[in-house]
Amino acid sequence: MKQLGLATEREETWLRQENKEINFSVIGQYVDYLINEQGVKNVFVNGTTGEGMSLSIQERKQLAEEWVAKGKDKLDHVIVHVGALSLPESKELARHAAGIGVDGIAVIAPSFFKSVNKDGLVAFLGEVASQAPGIPFYYYHIPRLTGIKICVEELLDGMMEQIPSFKGVKFSDTDLLDFGRCAKKNDKGQFSLLYGVDEQLLCALAMGATGAVGSTYNYFGKTNHLVLEAFAGADLNSAQKYQFCVQEFLSFVIAQGFGVPQIKVVMSLVSGIPMGPPRLPLSSASEEFVLKVKAKLESLKNCPNSLL
Numbered sequence: 001m002k003q004l005g006l007a008t009e010r011e012e013t014w015l016r017q018e019n020k021e022i023n024f025s026v027i028g029q030y031v032d033y034l035i036n037e038q039g040v041k042n043v044f045v046n047g048t049t050g051e052g053m054s055l056s057i058q059e060r061k062q063l064a065e066e067w068v069a070k071g072k073d074k075l076d077h078v079i080v081h082v083g084a085l086s087l088p089e090s091k092e093l094a095r096h097a098a099g100i101g102v103d104g105i106a107v108i109a110p111s112f113f114k115s116v117n118k119d120g121l122v123a124f125l126g127e128v129a130s131q132a133p134g135i136p137f138y139y140y141h142i143p144r145l146t147g148i149k150i151c152v153e154e155l156l157d158g159m160m161e162q163i164p165s166f167k168g169v170k171f172s173d174t175d176l177l178d179f180g181r182c183a184k185k186n187d188k189g190q191f192s193l194l195y196g197v198d199e200q201l202l203c204a205l206a207m208g209a210t211g212a213v214g215s216t217y218n219y220f221g222k223t224n225h226l227v228l229e230a231f232a233g234a235d236l237n238s239a240q241k242y243q244f245c246v247q248e249f250l251s252f253v254i255a256q257g258f259g260v261p262q263i264k265v266v267m268s269l270v271s272g273i274p275m276g277p278p279r280l281p282l283s284s285a286s287e288e289f290v291l292k293v294k295a296k297l298e299s300l301k302n303c304p305n306s307l308l
């Protein structure tokens with residue numbers, strides 16, 4: 001947490017920032033921070049934390065371009081979320097992503113019509129994927145936000161059969177029964193299962209996760225790498241210790257109300273790079289949250305398992 005002092009200074013900047021425009025200029029700095037401070041070399045752009053669904057198509061394209069440009073020769077993978085409510089917009093984003101050379105695209109279930117069925121959803125995903133034929137395709141499952149609760153295990157057969165570029169699932173849900181059934185289908189390691197509920201990463205690894213995508217890796221990247229390493233080395237005690245450390249922080253912030261605005265506060269405090277306010281309809285985190293989370297982060301500096 002050596003950046004805390006710097007973040008305090010910049011915090012006023014982000015709280016005062018009123019125009020809510022994207023600050024593209026910090027992306028290069030953020031790439032270096034992720035690599036050097038967090039050991040993270042893969043990014044997922046325009047997802048939930050990045051408020052992708054609150055951005056215009058043009059903004060999403062510009063962001064994807066900037067991440068690809070600034071990540072060139074530095075990052076291993078830039079996966080861009082291209083999901084949208086409208087199929088033509090999602091296809092346009094997929095074509096654009098393919099054109100700028102991303103390493104993967106992901107699509108969330110379009111969620112205005114909740115009565116979507118499995119075949120309709122797979123057909124939607126397939127049409128989007130077909131616009132970027134050589135690019136690995138991921139289905140982004142986050143039912144808590146989309147309200148689309150079709151089990152991923154049910155979708156898998158359709159996606160594997162109908163989407164030639166299907167590469168895997170970003171699974172942001174606590175349903176480890178569904179997750180385990182997906183892992184069973186992955187017995188030959190045909191696809192990636194990227195878990196996205198960071199407080200339960202270790203459980204998902206035990207079940208068959210092949211990787212993870214989440215907001216926490218912005219600021220607890222190193223600690224989470226230790227979870228991965230300890231698990232890979234069959235050192236369950238250490239893996240638990242590191243996971244408990246992440247859980248201690250997340251249970252504290254979740255009790256305060258932890259959504260994208262609050263995640264941005266933590267990311268700004270730890271990185272020292274201002275993430276700015278969220279876009280409406282989300283509102284900035286309260287000053288009370290900022291003070292509490294600062295104190296919590298300070299206290300974690302003394303946690304023997306924390307690499308903050």
Ligand SMILES: CC(=O)N[C@@H]([C@@H](O)[C@H](O)[C@H](O)CO)[C@@H](O)CC(=O)C(=O)O
Nearest residue numbers: 047048049172196197198213214215216
């Ligand atoms: C709802 C939400 O934001 N979920 C996060 C988690 O990383 C979540 O913040 C974390 O598990 C803490 O609860 C991710 O699954 C989302 C994510 O990866 C994204 O930004 O697309």
